[in-house]
Amino acid sequence: AQSVTQLDSQVPVFEEAPVELRCNYSSSVSVYLFWYVQYPNQGLQLLLKYLSGSTLVKGINGFEAEFNKSQTSFHLRKPSVHISDTAEYFCAVSDWDNAGNMLTFGGGTRLMVKP
Amino acid sequence: KAGVTQTPRYLIKTRGQQVTLSCSPISGHRSVSWYQQTPGQGLQFLFEYFSETQRNKGNFPGRFSGRQFSNSRSEMNVSTLELGDSALYLCASSLGPARGEKLFFGSGTQLSVL
Numbered sequence: 231a232q233s234v235t236q237l238d239s240q241v242p243v244f245e246e247a248p249v250e251l252r253c254n255y256s257s258s259v260s261v262y263l264f265w266y267v268q269y270p271n272q273g274l275q276l277l278l279k280y281l282s283g284s285t286l287v288k289g290i291n292g293f294e295a296e297f298n299k300s301q302t303s304f305h306l307r308k309p310s311v312h313i314s315d316t317a318e319y320f321c322a323v324s325d326w327d328n329a330g331n332m333l334t335f336g337g338g339t340r341l342m343v344k345p
Numbered sequence: 346k347a348g349v350t351q352t353p354r355y356l357i358k359t360r361g362q363q364v365t366l367s368c369s370p371i372s373g374h375r376s377v378s379w380y381q382q383t384p385g386q387g388l389q390f391l392f393e394y395f396s397e398t399q400r401n402k403g404n405f406p407g408r409f410s411g412r413q414f415s416n417s418r419s420e421m422n423v424s425t426l427e428l429g430d431s432a433l434y435l436c437a438s439s440l441g442p443a444r445g446e447k448l449f450f451g452s453g454t455q456l457s458v459l
Contacts, residue, residue, distance in 0.1 A: 262445045273450030335388035
């Protein structure tokens with residue numbers, strides 16, 4: 231079984247400032263890692279994913295994340311945020327052993343971008 | 346291409362009733378998953394279907410069930426509703442059940458149990 235911890239439930243930041251949303255996971259097997267974003271009254275949208283290869287993954291809307299196996303982390307970063315980035319962000323994992331798309335999600339981080 | 350469609354968008358039921366939620370995946374997608382989202386428990390996996398077969402099931406009581414039809418559309422059913430079943434139920438589709446596939450989520454059905 232795996233678990234995902236998002237260390238910050240809320241992150242306030244000013245527009246055009248950099249931001250990092252932290253995610254740590256625990257698993258007894260190798261995992262795939264994902265970041266999803268949820269805008270108000272909408273479903274989730276994939277930002278980026280790590281399956282294998284380069285540990286630095288670039289996604290949509292200028293976001294990127296780095297997989298660190300030794301620290302079991304997958305932190306999400308953006309060098310300059312916009313008001314439109316205000317949303318809830320979810321880190322998720324699925325393990326290699328599972329035959330399917332079952333995801334285990336973290337509790338979410340609410341990013342609040344202020345003008 | 347139309348996205349994942351969930352109906353109804355909002356639903357109000359009373360304790361003890363049963364409810365059926367519907368999900369139409371993106372055209373060509375054959376895998377459908379369901380998740381429950383609540384403020385307290387967050388996002389929790391319910392079940393996943395591919396080619397009308399349940400591939401995975403989350404840790405929910407037997408009151409929660411689902412099925413998938415030959416056209417890939419899916420329904421989930423909750424019987425004997427409890428207050429704690431109030432949640433946003435999200436459906437997601439993908440091309441297939443391969444590990445690491447991108448999931449496309451619908452906007453969800455907001456269920457309120459009174």
